[in-house]
Amino acid sequence: MxxxxxxxxxxxxxxxxxxxxxxxxxxxxxxxxxxxxxxxxxxxxxxxxxxPHYVSLLNELPEDVLEVSYEIVKKGSAYLKVELNRTFWFSLCDHINFAIENCKKGLVLSNPMTNEIRHLYEKEMLLGKWAVKHIDRRLKIRLPQSEEANIAMHFINAKQEVKKNDEKDDFEHFVEDITDIVESEMDIIIDRSGFSYSRFVTHLKYLLKRTNQMSKDFSDNIKMYEDVYQKYPELRKVIEKIKCYIYSELNIEPSKEELLYLMIHINRLCAKEGL
The missing domain is CATH 2.30.24.10 (CAT RNA-binding domain)
Structure with missing residues (x-):
């Protein structure tokens, strides 16, 4: 290289x-x-x-702060058992350097959420305490106690970001698989930039979120579902495949009401394609 x-x-x-x-x-x-x-x-x-913003940070931050921050990230990732975003290190470096500069100036910034973090995020708080001690050992700088919660908060936010990305990947996989079923069974190519598809995806999103709330209870829409199911054999075929897919992926059986909404959206997609 x-x-x-x-x-x-x-x-x-x-x-x-x-x-x-x-x-x-x-x-x-x-x-x-x-x-x-x-x-x-x-x-x-x-x-x-x-x-480029991160590259400029590398030019500005002291090497010892960069190194100790990386040691804290490695420790935190192993302790919390999570693969943190690779750019998380930069934001933590920036914060630790900021805290050190404030400490040298005699500025102590309190964290009003310290008690909440201590009770709700015990592991992250313990990690924050370790990080403050590690900075003291390595750099001979004793940060104020409030930095324990501040550093813990950085790891809490990073974990939530990882979780969001994982959920996004799962959702995109879920949507793409169902879209493939519709395209295959209805013999169409769906315009993924269209408004009808956007509404279809939105419904799938809510369906995925409601997996634990789905009910087979009867409603005023059940008769409509039966009518559509009998009247449109093409929709009946595709909806049965989607129902099997949802059951295999989520281990739940969608209600007839959920399936009715799906059929309406699929019908709109097909109408958009001129079928």
């Missing part, structure tokens, strides 16, 4: 064998004057497609 610009003694901008720019971290890799070649064994970690 070729170093094309040094950021500091341990961070450099490199170009890999495919001519892709990458930010590389490694002990002493940025010490020599660029350009020069380095072995992959000298690199601890890399970041591709890094936002």
């Amino acid at each position: 070729k170093v094309i610009r040094n950021i500091n003694n341990n961070v450099a901008v490199c170009v890999d064998d495919n001519n892709h720019e990458v930010i590389a971290f490694g002990k002493g890799i940025g010490f020599k004057k660029a350009p020069y070649e380095i072995e992959l064994s000298q690199i601890d970690r890399t970041y591709y497609n890094l936002d």
Whole structure:
């Protein structure tokens, strides 16, 4: 790998064998004057497609703060058993540096949510306490107690972001599979940029969220479902496949009312395609 610009003694901008720019971290890799070649064994970690804002942070933040923040992220990821977003390290670095600067100026910022965090997020709070002690050990700077909750809050938010991304992946997979069933059974290609498809996706989203609330109780819409089910054999066939798919994926059987709404949306999609 070729170093094309040094950021500091341990961070450099490199170009890999495919001519892709990458930010590389490694002990002493940025010490020599660029350009020069380095072995992959000298690199601890890399970041591709890094936002310029994060690159500027690397130029601004002290190396010891960067390193201790990375140690805290590694510890937190292992302790909480979660694969944190790779850019989380940058936001934590920025916060820790800000806290250190305030500490040096004698500024102590309280966290009004400390008690709530302590009771609701015991593990994250314990991690925050460890982080403050680790910063003291490594940098000889004793941050105020409020920073225990502040650092805990960073990990809480990062975990929630990971959860949101996982849920988004599950939902997109769910929607795409059902869309494929509709296209295959109705012999159409759905315009995924159209308003009708957007409404269809919105309904699937709510259906997925209501998986634990679905009911087979009768309502005024049950008769309408029976009428549509009998009148449109094409819809009947596709809705049966969707029902089987939902049962296999979510282990629940959608109510007739849910299926009625699906049939209405599918009918709109087909009408949009001229069927």
